[in-house]
Amino acid sequence: MCRDRCGCGWGDNVDSPPDSAFSVNDLADARWLLRCGPPGAAGHGLAYLLDDLLAAVTPALARGGVHTPNHRWEISAALARLHRLTPDRTLAERVGQRLAEGVDVDDGLYSERSANYAAYVSNPSLLAIAEVLDHPDLVDAVERNLDATLDLLLPDGTVETVLSRRQDQRQPLPLAPYLLPLRRIALLRGRGNPAWAAGLALSQGIVSPARGHGADPRDPGLARELPEPAPPRRPRQHVFGAAGLLVDHRPATTTVVFGGSDYPRHGRIRSGLANSPTFLRLFAGAAVLGDVRLSRVFFGLGPFRAARLLVERDQGVTAATLTESVSASYYQPMTDRDRDARGRYELVDDGRFSAAMDFGRRARDEVTLTTAVHVAITDTGTELTADLAGPAVDWALELAFRPGGRMTGAIALDEHAWQLDPGEPAAYRVGDDSITATVPDMSMSASHAVPAYEPGEEYRFLGGTDAVSGERLYVGGRVPGRLRLRLSAAHHAE
Structure with a gap:
């Protein structure tokens, strides 16, 4: 099972x-x-x-x-x-x-921050314990998670998972598996929001008909008529501080900003950690910018992953700042006291690779690259500013759109990849909806290589990658410098 x-x-x-x-x-x-x-x-x-x-x-x-x-x-x-x-x-x-x-619930999120585990395991399990052993406090925990889930609910009917520490961080999860807990909370609390969400979950199909059928005889009340459905209001905004996530719902757009990666703290890709380098998503009806990532060619240390999200609000504009600093070292000769004439030294992990160099007993010269990304959210989209400081290396900003649309105004690299001309806007259109990317300012030199996503040595060494698919638009440059990118969304609601 x-x-x-x-x-x-x-x-x-x-x-x-x-x-x-x-x-x-x-x-x-x-x-x-x-x-x-x-x-x-x-x-x-x-x-x-x-x-x-x-x-x-x-x-x-x-x-x-x-x-x-x-x-x-x-x-x-x-x-x-x-x-x-x-x-x-x-x-x-x-x-x-x-x-x-x-119970490991913080701001409505379980510690694994996983929609999959919340839907299939934690919520139904806690509700069962609450029922059998009379623990109403567990019902409260589930209600908090379902409230958080509604703020994580995206316009396409899926639940945001970029913050997850489990396998589902690679793809969103439909709301469907939340159906029974949503119904139960709607009935127990007499609330319209979970009743509305239960209707949406049901419209996506019953994930486990046998489980749903078996729930009714055990709890006949679960089949009662739900309270009057009440969709979540727009505009609304939720900052999940511990998870480093901002979700901003506006009448025509939804924006997700993620700065809660576990990678900077732990320094490794690992099951149970939030590893995704996606830091921005933008929904404008059928036009969806699913993944924005910033990669660098810097000692194989991989793409930008921020461990901290700072949110500020001023006169209707919400601004999120993400920062990261990565370093690599060059090692000096050992002192006379530490040398071994036989050349036998400890095999040590330097943080990005291992070698029989006994790194801890050597002086080092560090090379550091710092990145600060600022995302300002408005009713018409977002404006992204990236400041990169450090040695002269290439970087590439990747904007991956969900398939089904048409790219115009950009230079084709292959069938599914384009390069943005800093002097010209590029638009991705799906029907009457569109997202347009413009570079009003790029204060740095052009990249030496054609811009592309670089997953880093942890994936390269194993012959793997965490690259995303879709229709990809690239902006490339060279450190140091600043990039400003404006994303203008147009959604024509029915």
């Missing part, structure tokens, strides 16, 4: 309590339905088989550990369901130990 929902069960999770919990949650619900079903269902042969299976797995679930935050809630939900079938104080106490760690 876990393979389909969270991608963490591909052959390397042996003797796994959390992976078993995904199945146990479904099987325990099936057993409960047999118990509460029509006369004779409780004595069905399947009921006895499920009793034997669940009794066999219970000790492992009660004692077993986990390895990701959301697994705490999945395994606790399984224990709560087992406790409902056969009350056992030790199972309830084990759930209590997990809950005593605190």
Whole structure:
């Protein structure tokens, strides 16, 4: 079950309590339905088989550990369901130990910041625990997450995931898997926003018909008529401070600015970290600028990834500033005291590569590149300013648009890539909607090479890349200097 929902069960999770919990949650619900079903269902042969299976797995679930935050809630939900079938104080106490760690919700986001895990694991698990063990505070946590989800909801009906620390950071998630928690919160709280969102989720299709069908007999009230739907207001804006994300919804546009990468702090690409170098998205109806990235040819250290987002507001204009500083070193000879005539030195990680150089015992000369990106959001789009300081190296700003439109005014590099002429506007049009890119100021020299995305040595060494697809427009230059790029959006609503 876990393979389909969270991608963490591909052959390397042996003797796994959390992976078993995904199945146990479904099987325990099936057993409960047999118990509460029509006369004779409780004595069905399947009921006895499920009793034997669940009794066999219970000790492992009660004692077993986990390895990701959301697994705490999945395994606790399984224990709560087992406790409902056969009350056992030790199972309830084990759930209590997990809950005593605190539910990891900050500004409505779980610590993994993953829409996928919130929809499929954390929200339904916490609601199950709340129901069985009477924890209304868990319902509050789910409600906070669903409120945050509505602010993360994009005009195309998907949930923003660029901030995620899990696999879904590479693509948005439809709202559909949130359907049942949205209905439950709308009914429990009598609220129109989640009722509206539940309608949208339902329109995208039922992700798991069996789960939806099984939810009704367990909780007949879930099928009641929802409160009057109330779509989220526009304009509205939410800054997720801890996650470094700004989402700005205006009548004609939605803008996303991301400056919460985990990469600057941890210095590595890793499962469980927010690695995406996308720092800007702009939606204007059918015209969607899906990814804006800034890459540099600087010691293979990869693209710009900001660890901090600073937001300022002044007279209707919201401005976000993202900063990053990266360095590489040249190492000096060792002192007489540290030399080894045999040439044997420790194999050490320098932060970007490893070598038998015992770097910690050498003086170093650092080379540093600093980048500051300023994004001003208005009703007509955004204005981006990038200041780069450091050694003379090439950089490339990549604007990747979702397919389906037509690019005009730019120099074609290949079938799906263009270069922006600093003196001419380039427009990407989809029907009557468009996003136009103009460079009013570029105070730096031109790049030596044709601009292209550079993923960095961590991907290059493995023969991989984190490049995005789509219709790509490039602006290239050379450090040091400043670039100003104006993005003008036109959306003709019906």
